[in-house]
Amino acid sequence: MQNDAKPLSPHLQVYRPQVTSVLSIMHRLTGIVLVLAAMLLTYWLAAAAYGPDAFARAQIVLESWFGRLVMFGFTFSLFYHLLNGFRHLGWDMGKGFDLTRLRITGGLVVIGSIALTLLSWMWAYGHVGKL
Amino acid sequence: MADISRNKRQLRSNLSRVRGLGSTREGVHHWWAQRMSAVALIPLSMWFVYSLITLTGADYQSFHAWVSEFGNSVFLVLLIITLFHHAQLGVTVVIEDYVHSEAIKMAMVLVVKYGTMLFAASSVFAVLKISLVG
Incomplete structure (x- = not known):
């Protein structure tokens, strides 16, 4: 029978944070954040399908400073989840498990996702000539 | 583990064991589906980010025109289903x-x-309405 008192994994409160564990929980957090991004995509498409007024309201929300901040976070989450996803696919093939490579690829994911986020936004602003 | 045939107390049949589907009878299906959808999302999400960048500042008409393009409609529907x-x-x-x-x-x-499912269906319906009805 099930013993409800026994400790269940993941036992986070007694686990000292390390690069590997922090990057790992970041993968889950960005995944959850991206679900919210997907729901915003639904709202955006639905507003466009509904008509010009609904779309204009959606654009006001998205183009506000808060909307931009949220979408900046979504952009970072997407690139982080994507780049760290490559690490996961590598691990699934049994590659890159030694500590040195874990740290190098982890660092590349963090730097890469920040760089790609900034580049995307600079490109987007350049596209409308608002930079 | 090394010599499983000597374990006389095993509860699962030989067929059940060789199929490797485990106690939930599902095996690696969930794991595999997650990886397959992840791989599909690599090109789809890159295409989507590129599209969003080029759509920055787009008005209602130009957004509708973009969604209505055949390739964009197809990729949007694929993205939505795979993503959700x-x-x-x-x-x-x-x-x-x-x-x-x-x-x-x-x-x-x-x-x-x-x-x-609700969000995926709503998104797909929105894409179809925009591209077919306007």
Whole structure:
């Protein structure tokens, strides 16, 4: 029978944070954040399908400073989840498990996702000539 | 483990063991589906980010024109289905890991499964309405 008192994994409160564990929980957090991004995509498409007024309201929300901040976070989450996803696919093939490579690829994911986020936004602003 | 044939107390049949589907009779299906959807999402999400960048500042008419283009409609529908499927698989695992009450866990997984279907269906319908009706 099930013993409800026994400790269940993941036992986070007694686990000292390390690069590997922090990057790992970041993968889950960005995944959850991206679900919210997907729901915003639904709202955006639905507003466009509904008509010009609904779309204009959606654009006001998205183009506000808060909307931009949220979408900046979504952009970072997407690139982080994507780049760290490559690490996961590598691990699934049994590659890159030694500590040195874990740290190098982890660092590349963090730097890469920040760089790609900034580049995307600079490109987007350049596209409308608002930079 | 090394000599499983000598274990006289095994409860599963030889066929059940050789199929490798485990106690849930599902095996690696969930794991595999998550990886396959992840691989599909690599090009789809890159295309989507590029599209969003080029759509920055687009008005209602130009957004409708973009969605209505055949290739964009197809890729949007593919993105939506793959994205919500992948999301549902991922969030289910997170819930199963952190929620230990069986009743709450089941309720949350149900909300996630039905919710992602609702959002995916709404998104696909929106794309179809924009491209077919306008």
